[in-house]
Amino acid sequence: MAVWDDLVGQERVQEQLAAAARDADALVTAESAGEQAPAASRMTHAWLFTGPPGSGRSTAARAFAAALQCTSPDRALGGAPGCGFCDGCHTSLVGTHSDVEVVRTDLLSIGVKETRDLVRRAQLSPAVGRWQVIVLEDADRLTEGAGNVLLKAVEEPAPRTVWLLCAPSLEDVLPTIRSRCRHLSLRTPSVEAVADTLIRRDGIEPDAARSAARATQGHIGRARRLATDEASRARRATVLKLPLRVEDIGGCLRAAQELIDAAAEDARQVSEEIDVRETEDLRAALGAAAGGRMPRGTAGAMKELEDKQKRRRTRTQRDSLDLALTDLTGFYRDVLALQLGSRVALANEDVREALDRVARGSSPEGTLRRMEAVLACREALDTNVAPLLAVEAMAMALRTG
C-alpha cells in the first residue's frame, strides 16, 4: 500500500491507520448516499502520534491524511484507501492538498493566536477533499493557553474535521488534550529496517547504508543525512573525538566551546537562506521600492520578523546541540558495552580505537556517571540554561584526568 511506504518498521500502527481509513471511507460513502453511517467505526476525530525522534510520527500522520483523501476508484473493489497515486493521495503527500494543513513550527512554543487561526480553519468543511485534516507536528510545544483553545475544537469537532497531533511522548502533551485523542505509539525502527529503506528507497550503497543506520540507531532521517552529507559526517566525527579531549580543565573548556560553535554554525547555515528570503518578501509586501526607504509605520512588522528569526535560530541551534549529545550518549553506551564484555553490535564501530581507549581508561561506574552527565546537560538545555554553561559543566563531568 503506497501511502505507507515511507513508514519504517511500524506494522502495527500501519494496520490501525489502514483500518481507520477504511471505516472513514465507509462513513463518507454512506453519508453521501443518504444512508445511516455504520455504527461501529475505527475512525475518530483526534489522534495523537508519539514516538522517539526519527520514528516517523509526522510521516505516519501524513500517510494517514493521504489515505483519508484517497479518491482512487479501486477502493470500490474492496481495496483499502491510500493508493498513493491518485490526486488525493499524491497532493496530500507532497503537501499541496487544500484540505490538509501541516503545521510545523520553528519556534519553541505555539501560542494562543496561531492556535485560534487553526481552530477557525478546522471549523470549515473540506473544500475539495473528503476530510479537513490538520496535522500539528509539534503538539508538545503548545502553551497551556493554546492547549485550552485547542481543547474545545478537539472536543466538539466539525463533522468532517480530523486532528492529527504529533509529540515525542504522551507526557509531553497537556493531559486534557491527550485524554481526548486516540493514541498511537511508534517505536524506534530496527537498524536492519532503516538500512533496508536507505538501500531500497534512496539508492544508497549497502555498506554505507548499514553503517549510517547503525551509527544513528534507528533514526531514519539522520541516517540518510549521514550517508549522503559530508558536513554531517564531519560534525559527528568532531563530537566523537570529545571523550578523548577532556583530560584537563583547559581541554574541557575548549571542547565545550567547539561543540557550541558547531551548533551555531549549523543553525546559521540552516537559517541564513530562509531569513534573507523572508525579509525580502516582507519588505516587498510592505511596499518598499527596491533599495528605497521603507514606508512609515512598518518598523514594527520588520522588528517582529527579526524576533521570529532570532527565536528560530535559537531553536535550530538547540536541536543541533541535542543531536550532538545523542551521539555522545551513543559513544558511552558503546564504551559500557565493551567494559561489560557485552556482545551487542556497537553503534560507533567506525571509531573503535577511541572506544577501546576510553573503555580501558575508566570503569563501568565511571561510564554510567558520564552518561548521566550527558543526560543532565540535555535536561539543563530544556530548562533554558545558557548552552555554553551547560556544556561546560558536562565536559568537566566527563573528565578523565
Ligand SMILES: [Zn+2]
Ligand atoms: Zn489514492
